[in-house]
Amino acid sequence: MSTLIRRADARRTTTPNxxxxxxxxxxxxASRQALWRVEMAPGAVGPDHAMAGEQIWTVVGGAARVEVAGEVVPLGPGDTLVLPADAPRRIRADAEHGLDAVVTGPGDDTASGPGREPVVPAWIA
Known part of the structure; x- marks a missing residue:
């Protein structure tokens, strides 16, 4: 059986980033996956964190620099980045254009970071 989620039923969560x-x-x-859109204002920087599961990010607008496991990966429109499970990461939106990306990952994924206990982010649950 398929599940239809209407546009009006999409859930929005806003954080400082x-x-x-x-x-x-x-x-x-959804039974196991989550799909969401991330919109970051120009120059916004996400927190240092790691996800317990693999995530796939596709940039649909703007750009970003992703610091992942000590490597810096520049991303532009149309680029897709597969972020491995448990890899430390930080997302930096382009200073001029911000970032607009579509992301998928496990629906029970947990985020953790320095001094923080693992939690399932509200937009994944």
């Missing part, structure tokens, strides 16, 4: 719009997640009818 970005706005995430959840299109599908376990609490919205």
């Amino acid at each position: 970005a706005t995430m719009t959840t299109y599908a997640s376990p609490t919205q009818g």
Whole structure:
């Protein structure tokens, strides 16, 4: 059986660094995956963190520099980055254009960071 999630049912979560719009997640009818959009203002910088599961990011607008496991990866429109599980990372939106990306990962994924206990982010659950 398929599940239809209407645009009006997409869930928006805003943090100091970005706005995430959840299109599908376990609490919205998906069985195991989550799909969301990340919008970061120009120059926004996300926190240092790691995810327990693999994530796939595709840039649909703007650009970013992703620091992952000690490497800096520049991303532009149309680029896709597969971020491995447990790899320390930080996302930096382009200073002029910001970042607009579509992301998918496990629906029970947890985020952790320096001095923080692992939690399932609201936009993934």
